[in-house]
Amino acid sequence: MSKPKVAFFDFTSCEGCQLNKLNFENDLLDMLKLVDIVEFREAMDDTADEYDIAFIEGSISSPTCVERIHDIRRRTKILVALGQCAVSGGINAMKNDQPSDWVREEVYGDDKYLFPSLPAMPVRAVVKVDYEVRGCPMSAPEYLHVLKSLVLGRKPEIFDHAVCVECKLKENECVLDKGMFCLGPVTRAGCDALCPSFGQYCTGCRGPVSNINKNGTIEMLKAHGFSVTEAMKRMKLFNTNDMEKSISWGNR
Amino acid sequence: MHLKNPLTLQNKGYVFFDSETMKTFISFLMNQAELIAAHKKGESSYVFRAAENVDEVILDYPRTIQPLKKFFLPPRETLLNFNLEENDFDVPDMETKKRIFFGVHSYELQAIHILDYNFKRGNPESNYLKKREESLFIGISYTPDEYHFGKSVGLEIEKTEGMCLYIEPMEAGYYMFVVDDNGLKLLTEFSSETVALKTETIKPQPKEFQKKIKYHYNRLPQVFDKVYDSSVWKKVSEKCVGCGTCNLLCPTCYCFDVRDEIELDTINGKRERFWDGCMLNTFAEAAGGENFRDKLHNRTRHRLFRKFKYITEHSGELSCVGCGRCTSFCPANISIIDIINNLIEEVSLNS
Numbered sequence A: 001m002s003k004p005k006v007a008f009f010d011f012t013s014c015e016g017c018q019l020n021k022l023n024f025e026n027d028l029l030d031m032l033k034l035v036d037i038v039e040f041r042e043a044m045d046d047t048a049d050e051y052d053i054a055f056i057e058g059s060i061s062s063p064t065c066v067e068r069i070h071d072i073r074r075r076t077k078i079l080v081a082l083g084q085c086a087v088s089g090g091i092n093a094m095k096n097d098q099p100s101d102w103v104r105e106e107v108y109g110d111d112k113y114l115f116p117s118l119p120a121m122p123v124r125a126v127v128k129v130d131y132e133v134r135g136c137p138m139s140a141p142e143y144l145h146v147l148k149s150l151v152l153g154r155k156p157e158i159f160d161h162a163v164c165v166e167c168k169l170k171e172n173e174c175v176l177d178k179g180m181f182c183l184g185p186v187t188r189a190g191c192d193a194l195c196p197s198f199g200q201y202c203t204g205c206r207g208p209v210s211n212i213n214k215n216g217t218i219e220m221l222k223a224h225g226f227s228v229t230e231a232m233k234r235m236k237l238f239n240t241n242d243m244e245k246s247i248s249w250g251n252r
Numbered sequence B: 001m002h003l004k005n006p007l008t009l010q011n012k013g014y015v016f017f018d019s020e021t022m023k024t025f026i027s028f029l030m031n032q033a034e035l036i037a038a039h040k041k042g043e044s045s046y047v048f049r050a051a052e053n054v055d056e057v058i059l060d061y062p063r064t065i066q067p068l069k070k071f072f073l074p075p076r077e078t079l080l081n082f083n084l085e086e087n088d089f090d091v092p093d094m095e096t097k098k099r100i101f102f103g104v105h106s107y108e109l110q111a112i113h114i115l116d117y118n119f120k121r122g123n124p125e126s127n128y129l130k131k132r133e134e135s136l137f138i139g140i141s142y143t144p145d146e147y148h149f150g151k152s153v154g155l156e157i158e159k160t161e162g163m164c165l166y167i168e169p170m171e172a173g174y175y176m177f178v179v180d181d182n183g184l185k186l187l188t189e190f191s192s193e194t195v196a197l198k199t200e201t202i203k204p205q206p207k208e209f210q211k212k213i214k215y216h217y218n219r220l221p222q223v224f225d226k227v228y229d230s231s232v233w234k235k236v237s238e239k240c241v242g243c244g245t246c247n248l249l250c251p252t253c254y255c256f257d258v259r260d261e262i263e264l265d266t267i268n269g270k271r272e273r274f275w276d277g278c279m280l281n282t283f284a285e286a287a288g289g290e291n292f293r294d295k296l297h298n299r300t301r302h303r304l305f306r307k308f309k310y311i312t313e314h315s316g317e318l319s320c321v322g323c324g325r326c327t328s329f330c331p332a333n334i335s336i337i338d339i340i341n342n343l344i345e346e347v348s349l350n351s
């Protein structure tokens, strides 16, 4: 079996997800035995024309991004969105509910019309995405699961239940019992309840479960002492596009 | 349908332990077997775990996070290890060792009794039944908090069925009631002489439940005959966020999912099962993506019907033991007692 050709690309992001991958010290060498990495700007600069799997980090936020992602989609068999920017627009999407002109003036000042800009979109708003690895930065266990599954030709199994499930499996003390707030009840599992396992609340960095009961979530946060505005702000931190979905961002 | 009558304190006599003797007794038990007891976790939570130090064992606690089921149906359990290259697998060894579960509440025992029933029925669940062997239970009374409602489901605090000893704390120490021969044997071995059991009647301080179901538990199956189309389910689902906490921590919920995970060598892997629950999004999803309970109100209804009707029709016992976990740990403050009382109200209005 020849090793699949794998490439990594970054779009609008902090590149934290790519760095996160390089942090897998112990697993990195084993991973390299499985795949041929042909493009990875963070670590090397070879380029190849066709890929078996392209991992995309970052959101789509400019016309250049749109062109590049189309080009990559044409050249890859499987496309995986890596990290919350690529999956939902992530933190970048916070600008989407501000006036675009104001945002650009804040960033570029007088040069604002030199840089064509779009709302920060998930990759799936532009091209077909086969699999998604959520999290900000992307969750290592889920990334490894997807990579191994694809190498073996299996369909990755991505959870669609709450972080609370993983928290309860580990019998963590719930941070709600310490008077904190927590988005774990409506955030997708897959990080092994990383933050609550260290006594911190979940900020929802992996995005909401599908079918989220949005009003119920607001009620829940109100019961924990937030106003509706604050509750929405908390829910939108990583997930503006999911919470303010007035146009389709490519969800089923 | 007639619900079985729960037994209450059927002691054969008791001895008295002061606090020091109790500690020595716990140390003695720790030498006899693995001793599982409640321990503090975090700021204000409790968990069952193996005791390492007598002083860390907690006797007075409202409820643990995970119920006792975690020892017989672990939250994550490797079912088999496989090797794709050799196309082979092996089942991990499961040695049973003697375990004493110390200081458990009556609802916990009743929940084990219900799990036994479900796992023995049909295809016996061998992993569970194997782990269940060689378990002794020493019960203790508890002070109901705002979430317990044992009595409303027919479970007195002093129900001792399944226990070998039962502890009733009092001011200067503990009454140790002998419930069965195993209990008597433990006490005899501990004191290394014949134990003189007292039999004078004692009256422990009566303990009141703060929460009550409006109807006697005998009437609940009839209520559940009439509430399938109740408006209560939709009301509850406005608040419920579907996190599944109420399933996972329920001592009588036993559903699990199975997943194969391969190592990075893509050769070795394991098949693991982990707790699942009917409140979760994908629980009722079938091949092809069809989800036959995709709405939260359908899931809440299913959860309660599993506690008060579906299994009860076979077992003659309610599958809710009134531990209050689903309510006290619900992030949306949904109370199972309120749901049931609202259903009862609707039924009595409409009849």
Ligand code: SF4
Pocket: A163, A164, A165, A167, A168, A172, A173, A174, A175, A176, A182, A183, A184, A185, A193, A196, A201, A202, B331
């Ligand atoms: S800490 Fe957060 S994720 Fe964990 S159980 Fe509590 S609410 Fe759920």
Ligand code: SF4
Pocket: A135, A136, A163, A184, A187, A188, A191, A193, A194, A195, A196, A201, A202, A203, A204, A205, A206, A207
């Ligand atoms: S617990 Fe929440 S914030 Fe933390 S990694 Fe998981 S999804 Fe992200």
Ligand code: SF4
Pocket: B239, B240, B241, B242, B243, B244, B245, B246, B247, B279, B326, B329, B330, B331, B332, B333, B334
């Ligand atoms: S614990 Fe509460 S919010 Fe979570 S699924 Fe159960 S009832 Fe709904």
Ligand code: SF4
Pocket: B246, B249, B250, B251, B252, B307, B319, B320, B321, B322, B323, B324, B325, B326, B327, B336
């Ligand atoms: S339904 Fe709730 S109160 Fe009843 S046994 Fe389960 S967790 Fe305890």
